[in-house]
Each structure stands twice: as C-alpha cells, then as structure tokens.
Amino acid sequence: MQAVLPPDALPGEEMRRQLLRRLEDEVRACQRCPLATTRTCAVPGEGNLNAVVMFVGEGPGFDEDRLGRPFVGRSGQFLTNTLAQLGIARSEVYITNVVKCRPPQNRDPLPAELDACSDYLTRQVALINPRIIVTLGRFSMRRWFPTGAITQIHGHVRNIGRGRIALAMFHPAAALRNPTWQAAFIQDMAKLPALIERAQRANAAAARGEALPAGAPHPGDEDYVA
Ligand code: URA
Numbered sequence: 001m002q003a004v005l006p007p008d009a010l011p012g013e014e015m016r017r018q019l020l021r022r023l024e025d026e027v028r029a030c031q032r033c034p035l036a037t038t039r040t041c042a043v044p045g046e047g048n049l050n051a052v053v054m055f056v057g058e059g060p061g062f063d064e065d066r067l068g069r070p071f072v073g074r075s076g077q078f079l080t081n082t083l084a085q086l087g088i089a090r091s092e093v094y095i096t097n098v099v100k101c102r103p104p105q106n107r108d109p110l111p112a113e114l115d116a117c118s119d120y121l122t123r124q125v126a127l128i129n130p131r132i133i134v135t136l137g138r139f140s141m142r143r144w145f146p147t148g149a150i151t152q153i154h155g156h157v158r159n160i161g162r163g164r165i166a167l168a169m170f171h172p173a174a175a176l177r178n179p180t181w182q183a184a185f186i187q188d189m190a191k192l193p194a195l196i197e198r199a200q201r202a203n204a205a206a207a208r209g210e211a212l213p214a215g216a217p218h219p220g221d222e223d224y225v226a
C-alpha cells in the first residue's frame with residue numbers, strides 16, 4: 001500500500017516543508033490558550049508532508065505531553081498497529097490533534113481551547129493537502145461532520161470539498177475500553193486502503209491533466225466549513 005504521493009507531485013514542496021516546520025515551531029511556543037500553562041510539551045503533529053491521509057485526534061495524553069509527539073502511548077500503539085495490519089506505514093501518514101496541548105487529567109477540551117487552536121489545524125490541512133481526513137473521536141469528528149452521534153456515523157465517509165473526504169472513526173482510546181467499538185474501529189479502518197487507492201488514481205489523473213475518475217471529488221471544490 002502506497003499512502004504517500006511521489007516526490008514533487010505537488011508544487012512548492014520545499015516551501016510547504018518550511019511552512020510546516022514554522023507552524024510546528026509556532027505551536028511549540030504557543031500561548032494562545034490556558035493549556036499552555038499546564039502542558040509539558042506542545043504536540044504539533046508529525047508525519048509525511050505528502051501524506052494522502054491525515055489523522056486528527058483529540059489532544060495529547062500523558063505520554064504525548066512528555067514526548068511532544070502525537071499518539072505514542074497505548075492508544076497510539078493501537079492506532080499504529082491497526083494501520084500496519086493494513087499495510088499502511090505510520091511514516092506515510094500525518095497525525096495531529098484538534099488541540100495541541102494536553103488538557104489536565106485528560107479532560108475534554110473546552111470550546112475556547114478548541115477555538116484558540118483551530119487555526120493551526122486549518123493551516124496543516126492546507127499545507128499537507130490530504131485527500132482523506134480520518135477523524136478519531138467526537139471532537140475532531142465535529143469539525144467535519146456537523147451532526148450525528150459517533151455511535152451512528154462512525155465508518156461514514158463525507159465529501160468535504162477541495163477533493164477531500166472525511167472518514168469518521170471512534171477514538172482508539174475508546175476502542176481500547178469497549179470491545180464493540182474496538183471491532184468497529186478495526187472494521188472502519190479497513191475502508192482506508194480502497195479509499196487511498198481511489199485517491200491515488202484521482203491524484204495521478206489530475207497530475208496528467210486528465211478528467212478525474214468518476215466519483216472522485218474535484219480539487220477545485222470549496223472546502224466545507226462547519
Ligand atoms: N489521544 C489523542 O487524542 N491524541 C494523541 O495524540 C494521543 C492520545
């Protein structure tokens with residue numbers, strides 16, 4: 001499974017790389033919300049600049065806050081292993097969260113914190129330009145799925161514009177707590193390889209200047225704004 005674009009498939013690779021580095025540095029120094037005072041390390045996100053898939057979780061937990069890297073604790077290992085089972089290497093995707101600093105005691109992020117942090121994710125999506133956004137848990141789901149409970153809409157795919165789709169999934173930590181959700185998590189993730197292949201076909205056709213394959217979202221579509 002090839003989950004990454006070939007080098008130089010998108011224009012301005014070096015510029016995008018620099019802008020992403022700058023954004024990550026900005027996050028590490030950010031003081032925009034009170035979570036800055038309780039964090040150890042901010043966690044901007046990590047992964048491939050040319051990723052076709054971006055995973056968006058909730059916020060750093062204990063291990064992530066210590067290490068400054070996303071999804072490196074128990075739920076991160078579960079996520080990474082589930083991907084590996086499908087032949088998708090963690091190094092080929094990009095992984096981040098809706099809030100970049102750990103909420104104390106892993107409480108839910110507050111609306112003001114989500115608001116304060118939102119612009120970083122908007123910029124990450126624009127720079128990486130993923131075809132597929134996988135939302136992990138209800139806070140990141142809400143950004144692209146305006147209605148519906150996660151128990152109802154996990155596994156659903158939605159066209160969010162600019163040639164992008166969003167796939168809603170349970171949070172891996174929730175999956176680890178509940179066997180039914182764990183089975184759903186694995187089943188929903190199994191949709192990814194076919195979605196990645198479709199995205200790669202659309203990318204290849206667009207690179208050749210051809211019409212997009214039937215059913216592929218058009219890169220010129222407006223971004224969906226919740
Ligand atoms: N849970 C999240 O939502 N994000 C992480 O990075 C780790 C755990």
Ligand code: SF4
Pocket residue numbers: 027030031032033034035036042099100101113116117
């Ligand atoms: Fe800044 Fe986001 Fe961290 Fe708040 S959570 S301090 S907005 S990076």
